[in-house]
Amino acid sequence: MDYDKELVARKLRRWEKFLTNYTFPSWEELPSLDLYMDQVIVLLSQHLNFLPKEEHNDKIITASIINNYVRMHIIPPPVKKKYSKIHMAYLIMICTLKQSLNIAYVQNIIPIGLEEEEVKTIYNGFVEKHRDISAAFVSSIRVSAADILDNDNHDPMTVNSFVIETAIISNLYKLLTEKVVNLKNRPEPKPKTEDEKK
Numbered sequence: 573m574d575y576d577k578e579l580v581a582r583k584l585r586r587w588e589k590f591l592t593n594y595t596f597p598s599w600e601e602l603p604s605l606d607l608y609m610d611q612v613i614v615l616l617s618q619h620l621n622f623l624p625k626e627e628h629n630d631k632i633i634t635a636s637i638i639n640n641y642v643r644m645h646i647i648p649p650p651v652k653k654k655y656s657k658i659h660m661a662y663l664i665m666i667c668t669l670k671q672s673l674n675i676a677y678v679q680n681i682i683p684i685g686l687e688e689e690e691v692k693t694i695y696n697g698f699v700e701k702h703r704d705i706s707a708a709f710v711s712s713i714r715v716s717a718a719d720i721l722d723n724d725n726h727d728p729m730t731v732n733s734f735v736i737e738t739a740i741i742s743n744l745y746k747l748l749t750e751k752v753v754n755l756k757n758r759p760e761p762k763p764k765t766e767d768e769k770k
Contacts, residue, residue, distance in 0.1 A: 575731035581720050584713065591706045594622060596664055596699045599657070599692045606654035609635050615660070620667050633667060641666065646679050658688060661695035668702070672746050680753050 596619060607615065616633045623632050638655075641647045647662040662682065669678045682694065714721070716737060719730045 577720060577731055580731050584717050584720065588710050590622060591710050595703050598699055599661065599696050602657045602660045604657065606656050608654060609638065612638065612655045612660065616663055616667065619664060623667065623671060633663065645684055646675065648684060658691050661691055665695065665698050672742065673749060677750060677753050680756055
């Protein structure tokens with residue numbers, strides 16, 4: 573079955589509008605009061621509602637997912653069953669990054685056990701980077717999807733070609749990220765001495 577080009581064009585325009593206007597909350601906008609699990613799930617579901625779900629009724633974040641992250645030492649444990657601003661920042665970053673990377677890579681990118689100021693700096697950098705890259709992404713997609721957005725183009729392969737292009741780009745960025753993360757904490761090779769060069 574072919575793609576419905578008009579439907580895809582409408583969804584692309586809608587997503588472009590959403591991404592243009594969307595931003596994660598800044599550190600200062602995260603709740604200053606500690607939250608219970610149910611409150612965390614409600615808040616995160618609102619902030620992460622742009623992430624894809626397998627099924628319409630699937631949840632982006634659940635209590636069992638959060639408990640697994642604590643058990644795996646990906647986020648710090650709650651204090652008296654309450655989650656702080658630090659937890660919220662970790663969870664927003666983790667849930668976003670795990671869409672394209674496995675959790676071991678995400679854990680390597682955002683280490684646990686940081687002081688609050690370090691988490692604040694990393695999180696605010698993440699929010700700013702996400703906003704800037706979203707804007708660049710929207711511009712890039714406008715160019716890549718020009719044939720889909722063009723009402724005069726009726727080629728049925730246009731959407732299929734676009735899907736293949738975005739899949740290849742996504743795969744290359746994922747591979748690049750994994751290669752760079754794999755270099756973390758790897759010792760730099762020592763330069764060869766003159767005797768070793770001979």
